[in-house]
Amino acid sequence: MRIFHLITHFDLGGAERVAANIAMSKTPDMEYHIVEIMRGKSLYTNKFITEMKQAGVVCHRSLMPDVNFHFVFQRIAAILFPLRMLYIMLRWHPDVIHVHTETPDMCIYAFSRIFPCLLRHTRIVRTIHNTRLWSGLPSIASLIEPYYIRHNANIGISDSVCQSYKQRFGADAPIIHNGVSVIKQQIYPRLVHSKLNILFAGRFEPQKGIPVLCDVICALANDPRYHFHIAGDGSMMPMVEERLGGLANTSILKPIFGLSSFMSSFDYLFMPSEFEGLSMLSMEASMNRLPVIANRCPGLSDTLPEDWPLMVDNNSLNAYLHLFRDILPTADHNALADKAATFAEQNFSIRKMQEEYEKVYKGMSK
Known part of the structure; x- marks a missing residue:
């Protein structure tokens, strides 16, 4: 059976990681290909391609430049x-x-509109990775969503994703949780010793709670117990640099490639996201024993135990400051890491994800 995964680009991203993890399955008689729609150009691109080729996955590069400009280039693509x-x-x-x-x-x-006959014998599968689809593009949503619903193609990655989809589009979708694995760890070379090292890693976009991130770090500017490593890039970089650039407790970094192999170096991962699909970053952190400080939002709360003690509601600044000032300095880090890792191992294994998707590929409904 020949399976083609279509992703936006060969680059660092949660959806790209999911596609790669499925495609690296070693199930006999399954041939996997990955196609990028727009040509990835980051430092991670070559690493991604090398990893796929080493796993026997065929990569198909694009000539279309990857440009983010009001979704214009994506429409052209x-x-x-x-x-x-x-x-x-x-x-x-x-x-x-x-x-x-x-x-x-x-x-x-x-493609289905122009060459409908060519897809008659091809199974279409579509993973819904986010709780908010087609943000600001309702006309496109009204065209495309009926197509995927009609073809019974949709699969959600979490309860939150499926509930959000049903509320908006009126259709149910089965759930296959994303899978992650334990990664061999190495020491991150830029740790600040004698402090608790807090990691934020993600796009500098409103979805990731960047204003709250900045508020928390600024409020803790004079607290000598913490150092924040802020890794990422995006449209809110000017805000991040303006508010955090001069602080002694903060290092602003480009995205950390191979981040999952450094996770155990840090003390906590800080995720003040407004919403997620099913956060791969949170799951990878838990699997590799890095406790997560998180906002209780759709797609992020699903990745952690229901009684997780480092979760706050509504991105409350006061709740975060209470955690940092009163809870974390004396918290049992090993107990938190054990609790998170056990939950991740029970719910988010890669092999389980691969097997469930391959059942769908073979026409065995969820």
Whole structure:
């Protein structure tokens, strides 16, 4: 069976990681390919391609530049993609096409409109990675979502994702949780010794709770117990640099490639996200014994035990400051790491995810 995963680009991202983890399955008689819609260009791109090739996954590069400008280039990519997909269909004859995130969603929808007959014998699978789809693009949503609902293609990654989807589009979707694994750990070289090292890693976008992140760090500017490592990039970089750039308790970093192999170096991961799909970062942290300080939001709360003591409601600044000032300095870190790791191991194994998707590929409904 030949399975093609369509992702936005070969780059660092939760959906890309999910596609890669599925494609690295060693199930006999399963041939995996990964296609990027827009050409990845980060330092992580070559690492991603090397990892896939070493696992026997065929990578298909794109010539379309990866430019973020009001979703314009993504729409152009969707318009041009059918010709590229036509070659793939005629050359490879995929049994399954599995799409991840909105740009690939648009591309397969466009292809189905232009060449509908070519998909008659191909199973379409679509993973919903987020609780908020097509943000600011309701007209596109009204075109594309009926297509995936009609083809029974949707699979959600968490209860929160499926509930949000049903509320908005009126359709149920089965759940397959994302899978993560224990990674061999190494020492992160920029730790600040004699302090608790707190990691934030993610896109500098409103979804990730950047204003709250800045508020917390600024409020703790004179607390000598902590050092914050803020790794990422995005449209809110100017805010991050303006508010945190001059603080002695903060290091602002570019995205840390191979982050999962450094997680045990840090003391806590700070995630003040407003919403998530099912946070791969949180699951990887727990699996590798890094306790998470989290906002109780859809897609993030699903990744941690229900009684997790480092969860706050509504991104409350006072609740975060209470944790940092009164709880974390005397918390039993090993007990928290054990609790998180046990929960992750029981709920989010990679092999379980691979097997459940492969049942779907074979037409065995969830």
